[in-house]
Amino acid sequence: MKLSNIAKHACISVALVSGLVVSGTASALQPGGGGSGSSCSVTRASGSGAVFYVPRGGSGTYNILGWGNGTGGFSSTYRGLLTAAAEECVLVAAATTSSSGNGRAVESAVNQAKSRYSSIVGSNPKVCTSGHSQGGGGAFNAANRLDADCVIAVQPDTVFTTRIDRAVSSDTDVVCIFSSADTLAPAFPLNGSNCRRNSSRYTQESTSGTHFTPISGSGGAVGTKMREYINRWLVD
Template sequence: MTFTKLAKHACMYAALTSGVALSGAAFAVEPGDGGGGSSCSVSRETGSGAVFYVPRGGNGTYNILGWGNGTGGTSSTYRSLLTAAAEECVLVAAATTSNSGSGREVESAVNQAKSRYSSIVGSDPKVCTSGHSQGGGGSFNAANRLDADCVIAVQPDTIYTTQIDRPVASDVDVVCIFTTGDVLAPASPFNASNCRRNSTKYTQETGSGTHFAPVSGSGGDAGRYMREYINRWLVN
């Protein structure tokens, strides 16, 4: 791919991803949309630069999923997706920033959750970092800041809106989830190889859907894979 084509793609990406926050407002929140093995009810609570999706039920002790939004998005944009994730019986600590690539805001959200909800997460909860698009790429950076146990990157952009600063530790489980209809942050030619290059324990999943599937309902195939790995690494 030539530099000219890359520049054109970058311009298209910036223009389209800026519409995530606007498009997200059109989607109603549907608690319970996660389906499957969901067993917890969820309340949504506000912190400083963070929103928490707090589970109730299950065994009463929960691990933490830190979430970073795509460019231009907020935690409200992903409200149904994150509600469905928390219904799997994990506490979701979602940064409210629309630029989550550095991982700083996700780090803050997770640390707030550890303090604020210490009675239900315990003294040493497992932590997975996650996010969509810019937030997906940024989930690697957040994992390094938090010394996280795992990374669940949803359609991660690792080129235009953020870059992975350095590889995650060799014992960190990583999955990058891509979809065949995604023209903004596709697996090839760069994003999957960047994920793989910065991971030791790497898995890749591919489903159907466009780049905007995660802002609709429980996220389609991308959301289904996300919840599968939440269950694998944070619940079971």
């Protein structure tokens, strides 16, 4: 990797690790600015290498969003974004690792959620894999491991920090969300084409914001677009 690219991703790591470390105990969370359809309160609980954002309310039965962090980040870095996602009445199973590109940690988090929360997710919940930057690229790899129904990749890096190992299933819905002021993982010239090449059912979205928008509050325009697809694909 060229020195300039190493510097760029070192900056990502520094910014992402600035979030608070996740507590090992369950705690009730305040609303994080979910979309207009949100109706669930959220409790956060720790697992093995995973943190769960558990909804309460709505139908009482929930599908699962598996989450992978950006390089150097942790689930607490995205606490506002993930709380807002869970408020849409989905169970968020977030890996705690700062290196989520291969999809294994997200696979583990989702499988733990299926077992631990079987009473509220049922025997065959829909699963969508998601993540930011390295985790966004890794969402494709996690989807293949889990045979996921959908992928919501947030500003995915598919060039420097991870590679998409193979195309997802032909019946897996995919959206890649990019931002107009993102200079670290822009759609052009490679990330958008890599996403498209590895999906048969592909949508590409462009929002305002920089690469660090998802770690602030509920994620700005990026978070709004992410929740739009959560509602479209995971909220029954």
